[in-house]
Amino acid sequence: MTGVDEATIAAVIDRIAFDEKGLVPAIAQQHDSGEVLMLAWMNAESIRETLTSGQVCYWSRSRRSLWRKGETSGHRQRLVEFRFDCDRDAVLLMVEQQGPACHTDRRSCFFHALRDGTVRVILEPAETAS
């Protein structure tokens, strides 16, 4: 998805219910496998950039700046579809993930699981989800 026109982008941003900090949580899901890759945050500006470029851009709460996912690592997320929920306060990004999504070099950030009464690491670096 690329080249969404300005009026459409404005209409989408207008519908999103941002929180008191101007942010909305965004889930990234691999569009074909269904893997949930990560949860990050977007503001209006990052949504605008994502819909304009077709490459996912978040808002980094720690750095307080736009976070063009994969800009340095090359592990970009190409936007396949932009979705949002019934209350308009959560976003679901259907993406094509290039390489690992996680900064630990794992495919997904959700690699801790409670299994057999303990927290286990269920995904190794540079592997796909079990």
Added chain:
Amino acid sequence: MTGVDEATIAAVIDRIAFDEKGLVPAIAQQHDSGEVLMLAWMNAESIRETLTSGQVCYWSRSRRSLWRKGETSGHRQRLVEFRFDCDRDAVLLMVEQQGPACHTDRRSCFFHALRDGTVRVILEPAETAS
């Protein structure tokens, strides 16, 4: 998943990085199909109840109370696996969803999608995701 012992529950809660309101965003995903069903919020108490009962319990920010998902509608979420991410500030609940997850009677809350230059409703009530 039921009957997680108290020491394990305490260890899990201790590892979660709750926000300044004592909350963490939680994604519910149907464990077998991979559908992302909803995003809601949990506090320590709702995590404790979820891991004890095996039925998902959120924290309702609007009602400021525990939200035992499906308690009135019957649309419960049985917990299959509790996961959390690299930064420990997001939870992924692998669930068995009974009926629709959304209060609009749709399977998933994420039924708005930007397609063909406009926001479309991509899921009808009591249908599964396209």
